[in-house]
Amino acid sequence: MRFKGSGTLVRVRKISLIGIGAGDPDHLTLQAAKAIGRTDVFFLLDKGEIKASMIDLRERIIRGYSKPTRRMVSLPDPDRDRTPADYEGTVVDWRHRRALAIEEMLVEHLREDETGSFLVWGDPTLYDSSIAILDEILARGEISFEYEVIPGISSVSALAAKHRTPLNRVGRPYEVTTGRRLAQGWPDGVDDVVVMLDAQQAFTSYPEAEIFWGAYVGTPDEILRSGRVADVGDEIVAARTEARERHGWIMDTYLLRRPPA
Numbered sequence: 001m002r003f004k005g006s007g008t009l010v011r012v013r014k015i016s017l018i019g020i021g022a023g024d025p026d027h028l029t030l031q032a033a034k035a036i037g038r039t040d041v042f043f044l045l046d047k048g049e050i051k052a053s054m055i056d057l058r059e060r061i062i063r064g065y066s067k068p069t070r071r072m073v074s075l076p077d078p079d080r081d082r083t084p085a086d087y088e089g090t091v092v093d094w095r096h097r098r099a100l101a102i103e104e105m106l107v108e109h110l111r112e113d114e115t116g117s118f119l120v121w122g123d124p125t126l127y128d129s130s131i132a133i134l135d136e137i138l139a140r141g142e143i144s145f146e147y148e149v150i151p152g153i154s155s156v157s158a159l160a161a162k163h164r165t166p167l168n169r170v171g172r173p174y175e176v177t178t179g180r181r182l183a184q185g186w187p188d189g190v191d192d193v194v195v196m197l198d199a200q201q202a203f204t205s206y207p208e209a210e211i212f213w214g215a216y217v218g219t220p221d222e223i224l225r226s227g228r229v230a231d232v233g234d235e236i237v238a239a240r241t242e243a244r245e246r247h248g249w250i251m252d253t254y255l256l257r258r259p260p261a
Helices: 030-037 049-065 087-109 130-140 155-163 229-247
Strands: 014-019 041-046 071-076 115-120 146-150 174-178 192-196 210-215 223-228 252-257
Touching: 014 030, 014 130, 030 049, 030 115, 030 146, 041 049, 041 087, 049 071, 049 115, 071 087, 087 130, 155 192, 155 210, 155 223, 155 252, 210 229, 223 229
Parallel strands: 014 115, 014 146, 041 071, 041 115, 174 192
Antiparallel strands: 192 252, 210 223, 210 252
């Protein structure tokens, strides 16, 4: 609720994109906990039974930090092709369908002068579509709201901490990229590469590099491996395959470090 310059009372919907960390409930920041505490309605995207543990963590956090009057609304997350011929076009289409579904949910369930929140795995600013989706909804003009972004501990930060290694070497940059891009070649100008979303396990093309790999980092199912790719690469591939079959999904990240020339 706010007042215009004329003194007219304006009721404003607010949305919080809250980063909740890589999987450990203790990753929650004080800022995030406060935002959860002032939320009226939580919006959860249901990715199906195979990712039920992701919803379970969000619900645990909500129960622990929210007010008793809060409401929870969920909707199925739209499906998308994970191995498309046109990757960028497929992602654009998926985001658009997701935006339409979320917009409908907001119109129906978020009242004027209420605050709604999305609990975002990791950090909302790193390989997450939430900001772009809210911007698309605002651009359509069917509903108006203000939104804030609350950072969280990313899987990248959590991975480096678990392996007790810095992401960069002294005076040197590092790059965060995807497995799809790494498969096209090592990025120019960097010797340290953080890789996310690597379904094709592109690290296997760099046997001399040192790898710091982790899956489900911060959760009870956490798996960590490190060493020269030539020595531990096959072990990582096997662990990744077994974990994906067992859980039905996998979230893994790694730091790939090229040896000095």
